[in-house]
Amino acid sequence: MTANFQLLRILPEVILTIAGVLIMLIEPLLGHSTSRKPLGWFAVLSVFASLAASFAQLGMAAGTAYYGVIQTDAFSVFFHVLIALIVLVSLLVTIDTANANTESLGELFALMVFGAVGMMLMTSATELLLVFIGLEISSISTYIMAGFRRKNVKSTESSLKYFLLGSFATAFFLYGIALIFGATGTTDINAIASQLGTSAVPMFATIGLGMILIGLGFKVSAAPFHVWTPDAYEGAPSPVVGLMSTAPKAAAFAVLLRIVYVAFPALHAHWQPLLWLMAAFSMTIGNLGALRQQNVKRMLAYSSIAHAGYLLVAFTALSTDGIAAASFYAMSYAAMNVGIFAVVSHASGYDERLSLISDYRGLAYRSPLLGGALGFFLISLIGIPFTGGFFGKFYVFASALHSGMVWLTIIGLVNSGIAAFYYLRLLASAYSKPTNNALLDPMPRASFALLLALVITISGTLILGIVPGQILAMSHNAAVSLTSGIANPAPSATHQ
Amino acid sequence: MHLVLFFIFGGLCVVGALNLLLQSHPINSALSLIVVMSSLAVLYLLLGAEFLAAAQVIVYSGAIMVLFTFVIMLLNAGREERTHGSRMAYIAGFPGAAVLLGLLSYIFLSNRGHLGNARLGSYLVTTGDLSRVLFRDLLLPFEVTSVLILIAILGAVALARKEH
Numbered sequence: 001m002t003a004n005f006q007l008l009r010i011l012p013e014v015i016l017t018i019a020g021v022l023i024m025l026i027e028p029l030l031g032h033s034t035s036r037k038p039l040g041w042f043a044v045l046s047v048f049a050s051l052a053a054s055f056a057q058l059g060m061a062a063g064t065a066y067y068g069v070i071q072t073d074a075f076s077v078f079f080h081v082l083i084a085l086i087v088l089v090s091l092l093v094t095i096d097t098a099n100a101n102t103e104s105l106g107e108l109f110a111l112m113v114f115g116a117v118g119m120m121l122m123t124s125a126t127e128l129l130l131v132f133i134g135l136e137i138s139s140i141s142t143y144i145m146a147g148f149r150r151k152n153v154k155s156t157e158s159s160l161k162y163f164l165l166g167s168f169a170t171a172f173f174l175y176g177i178a179l180i181f182g183a184t185g186t187t188d189i190n191a192i193a194s195q196l197g198t199s200a201v202p203m204f205a206t207i208g209l210g211m212i213l214i215g216l217g218f219k220v221s222a223a224p225f226h227v228w229t230p231d232a233y234e235g236a237p238s239p240v241v242g243l244m245s246t247a248p249k250a251a252a253f254a255v256l257l258r259i260v261y262v263a264f265p266a267l268h269a270h271w272q273p274l275l276w277l278m279a280a281f282s283m284t285i286g287n288l289g290a291l292r293q294q295n296v297k298r299m300l301a302y303s304s305i306a307h308a309g310y311l312l313v314a315f316t317a318l319s320t321d322g323i324a325a326a327s328f329y330a331m332s333y334a335a336m337n338v339g340i341f342a343v344v345s346h347a348s349g350y351d352e353r354l355s356l357i358s359d360y361r362g363l364a365y366r367s368p369l370l371g372g373a374l375g376f377f378l379i380s381l382i383g384i385p386f387t388g389g390f391f392g393k394f395y396v397f398a399s400a401l402h403s404g405m406v407w408l409t410i411i412g413l414v415n416s417g418i419a420a421f422y423y424l425r426l427l428a429s430a431y432s433k434p435t436n437n438a439l440l441d442p443m444p445r446a447s448f449a450l451l452l453a454l455v456i457t458i459s460g461t462l463i464l465g466i467v468p469g470q471i472l473a474m475s476h477n478a479a480v481s482l483t484s485g486i487a488n489p490a491p492s493a494t495h496q
Numbered sequence: 497m498h499l500v501l502f503f504i505f506g507g508l509c510v511v512g513a514l515n516l517l518l519q520s521h522p523i524n525s526a527l528s529l530i531v532v533m534s535s536l537a538v539l540y541l542l543l544g545a546e547f548l549a550a551a552q553v554i555v556y557s558g559a560i561m562v563l564f565t566f567v568i569m570l571l572n573a574g575r576e577e578r579t580h581g582s583r584m585a586y587i588a589g590f591p592g593a594a595v596l597l598g599l600l601s602y603i604f605l606s607n608r609g610h611l612g613n614a615r616l617g618s619y620l621v622t623t624g625d626l627s628r629v630l631f632r633d634l635l636l637p638f639e640v641t642s643v644l645i646l647i648a649i650l651g652a653v654a655l656a657r658k659e660h
Contacts, residue, residue, distance in 0.1 A: 010636070017643055024650060066636040107654040114647045121640060130637040137644050144651030200610040203603050 006065040009057065009072045009124075012050040012080055013117045019046030020113040027106025036105035040095040040449075043109045047088045047116070054080035054120075062481055068188060069127035073481040076124035078327055078474055079254040083123070083247050085460070086334050087116040089453045090243035093342045096450035097239050097350050108148055112243065115141035119251035126262075128177045128187040131255055135173065135219070138251060139166050142244045146236035149350075158235025165218065165228040173215025179208030180263075192263035209264055213274060219252040222312060223281035226305045230289070233301035238348060241297060242341025245304045246334040253311060253330055261319050261482060275315040276408060282309025283415040290422045294356050296344060299422055300337075303381065306419060307333050310396055313412055317399035323479035325395040328472060332380075332388030332464045339457030340377040343370050346450050347443065357426050362434030367443035371430050373454055378423045380461050383416050388464030395472075502542055509535040522573045526564045533557040547621055 007014065023039050030036065054077050062073035091112055098105050118137025125131045143166060147159025181187050183204035184195035196205055217225040233241045260271050286306025293299040311333070314326035347363060347370055348354040364371025380387035393416060397409050446454075464471060512531035519525045537552035604611075630638055 021646075024646075067633045069634065069636045104654045104657065107650060110650060111647060111654075114643060114650075117643055127634070127637065129634060130640065133637050133640050133644055137640070137647060140644070140651065141647050144647070144655060147655060150655065201607045203607060207599070207603055 008053075008060065009063075009065040009070055010121075011053040011056075012084070013120050015046055015050045015053055016113050016117045016120070019043060019049075020110045020117065023106055023110040023113065027104070027110070030106070036109070037095050037098070039106050040091055040098075040109050043113050044088060044091050044095075046113065047084050047091065050116075050120075051081060051084040051088070054084060064126065064190075068190070069130050070121075070124050071126045071190070072124055073478075074474070075254070075258075075323075075327075075478040075482045078478040079123035079250060079330075080120050082250050082331050082334060083116055083119045085456070086243060086247040086250070086338055087112055089338045089342065089456055090239055090247075092449040092453035092456075093239040093242060093338075093345050096342075096447045096453070097237075097345045099350050103148075103150065108145060108240075111141045111145050115145070115243075116247070119247050122251040123254040125255075126189045126258070128180070128189065131189075132170075132174060132177060134251070135255070136170065138248045139170065139219070142240075142248055145240040146232055146244065148237055148240065149235075152235070152352075154235035155237070156235070158232045161228050162232040162236075169215045169218030169225070171215075172211045172218075176208040176211030176215060179204045179211065183208065189258055189263045193265060196264070196266055205264075206267060206270055209259075209267060209271060210274070212259060213256075213271065213278075216252050216256050217278060220249045220256075220308045220311075221282075221305050222278045222308045223285040223305060224278075226282065226285065226308075229305055230293075230298045230301040233304075234295060234297050237350060238297070238341055238345035238352070241300075242338045242345065245300070245341070246337050249304075249308065250330045250334060253326060256315070257323055257326060257482065260315065261323060265319070272316055275312050276405070279309050279312035279316065280408060280411050282306065282312060283412055284309075287415045287418045287422075291418065293422070294358070296355065296357055296360065296426065299357070299426070300340065300344075303419070303422075304337065306415065307337070307381075309415070310393060310412060313400050313405070313408055314396045316405050316408060317403045319483050320476070320479045321399035321402060323482055324472070324475045325399040327475040327478050328464075328468070329392040329396050331471065331475070332392035332461070335388050335457050335460035335464060336377045336380040339454065339461060340374065340381070342450065342453045342457060343374045343377065346370060346446065347374075349444070357429050360426060360430045361432055363430040363443075365434065367446075369446060369454075370443060373458065374430055375427055376458060377461070378427045380465070382420045382423045386462075386465045388461040388468075391465055391468050498542055501538065505535040505538040505542075509539065520576045520578065522568045522576070523565065526561065526568055529564070530557055530561045533561065545621075547623075547626060 019042065023043060026039060027036070030039075057072045057077050057080075058074065060072065062071070064071045091109065094105075094108060094112070115138050118134045118139075118141065121134035122131055122138065125134055143159055143163040146162050147156050149155035177187060180192065183199045183201050184192050186192060186195050192205075196202060199205060214225065218228075221229040233245065236244065260275075264271060283306050286302050286304070286309055290299050290302035290306065293302060311326055311329045314322045314329060316322070317325065347360070347367075354360060360374075363374065376387075380389035383389045383393045393412075397412055400409050400412075509532055512528045512535065516525045516528035516532065519528060533552060533556040537549045537557065540552055541549040
């Protein structure tokens with residue numbers, strides 16, 4: 001394979017790296033009073049280019065590059081596209097929300113773009129070391145972005161808590177890699193499965209996998225590794241929360257799918273009950289926690305824990321069904337969650353004027369557009385038909401039922417019912433007459449960037465809900481491309 | 497001989513690590529960390545990893561620790577304030593750490609027969625072997641590390657910059 005051809009397999013990442021470096025270099029050359037928004041639009045364009053480069057990879061045969069550390073296939077392209085779209089919308093929301101108080105906006109754009117490089121590498125890496133470096137790039141950029149409102153104590157607290165617990169989780173992940181290397185002599189995800197059969201110390205691999213589950217469990221904020229989530233989301237700037245609650249999680253889920261289904265199908269009996277427990281805990285703790293919250297961002301943080309739980313349900317299903325359902329769910333959750341954070345960001349502004357559910361009273365009267373969008377995304381988060389949220393849940397639970405996970409499905413459905421309470425509470429607040437006249441001022445006018453962001457997320461949620469066929473086929477192709485490399489398919493599910 | 501060296505430096509490493517946690521002045525903690533890093537280097541050497549031992553001394557005990565001590569002295573950091581810690585740390589943290597330690601030691605001890613022994617010099621790793629892995633097989637991870645370092649610097653500058 002020629003060098004140029006290999007470069008095509010990392011082209012989306014290369015484009016974003018170059019764009020990030022340019023933004024970083026141009027930012028200090030601009031005067032204090034110069035608007036940084038053109039830099040943001042430049043970042044948006046580069047993400048578009050990277051999106052196109054990812055789609056172009058579909059035309060190439062699936063294969064590896066750079067001595068097998070990277071593999072582009074339908075699976076990696078699916079998650080590349082998802083991450084690029086999330087970062088695109090988050091950039092647009094940041095452009096909309098930023099005001100004169102926003103410091104070092106250029107650096108914020110650069111960090112978002114660099115973060116995307118790390119997340120994209122995670123989804124196509126087949127070498128655990130590269131996964132680790134991608135994970136660190138994505139995590140470190142998120143830690144920094146969470147603390148970007150430096151004058152705000154909550155933002156600093158959020159960044160520090162996220163950093164300390166995240167580093168702790170990374171250590172688990174790294175120890176897991178070391179133990180797996182000890183057991184199999186390789187860190188290549190594609191080679192682990194065959195080496196595992198001949199390993200003299202298979203127990204090391206089991207413990208290593210357990211540690212990787214802990215590390216990634218932190219990153220996707222699955223219970224019982226979720227404690228950092230509400231504090232981190234409450235303090236971080238809202239456009240950043242929209243990004244960090246979806247893109248790094250999608251990347252971590254992609255890594256988890258690749259590791260458990262490609263490297264460790266032989267240990268299915270070990271990891272499946274663990275993921276069953278994590279799914280059940282996350283759904284229940286997330287939804288019960290969200291019921292008690294008065295702060296909107298904390299409520300959405302608990303809701304994201306619950307959604308990580310729904311997604312984990314798909315892992316207990318049979319391989320192809322499960323991977324397809326998990327990928328589809330990641331996409332539909334991203335569309336509605338990035339969307340709702342776009343609304344929250346614009347409504348509360350960079351300085352967070354609105355934080356409690358009661359502050360959202362009368363939002364629909366102050367801005368029918370924002371109120372309508374908020375209502376639409378909440379309905380999708382509840383999982384009402386004709387939205388992406390409904391089909392996401394439907395496929396996840398259907399795939400779980402197919403493999404006999406009756407109890408987990410029941411827990412999930414009960415949880416969906418509980419979730420409706422707190423989502424509807426926010427919806428009712430936004431649509432009730434404001435009691436306080438101060439809350440009657442009209443909202444700042446929606447900018448073109450915000451409108452574009454809302455169009456992308458609303459149409460995404462609608463397409464996933466009304467005509468999901470095409471995307472479902474994409475997620476199915478992704479699942480097939482991931483499992484086709486497996487020599488021995490996963491043993492049949494152990495019934496709970 | 498190996499066993500004696502192992503116990504001396506293993507013990508030194510544990511004592512250094514405990515001292516690192518218990519000292520209340522940052523500079524004492526940093527100096528204990530040097531002890532930990534250096535005794536780890538000896539342990540690597542005993543396991544037959546000469547290159548890793550050398551890198552440990554040069555990079556960790558040398559460069560990184562010098563930077564640490566410089567920063568602590570420049571910032572003129574004072575004594576830490578003692579808090580009683582969170583109750584969760586006592587209820588869940590210590591038993592959790594103990595369980596993890598027990599589990600790992602059980603697994604390593606129960607698989608002792610399969611693991612075998614390493615002898616000094618039995619795995620001769622030349623610089624050529626190392627660079628073949630680093631600059632060929634793992635070329636992409638090596639290059640991507642530069643992005644990682646770049647964002648760490650970018651973040652440090654963005655977070656520590658003075659306000660205009």
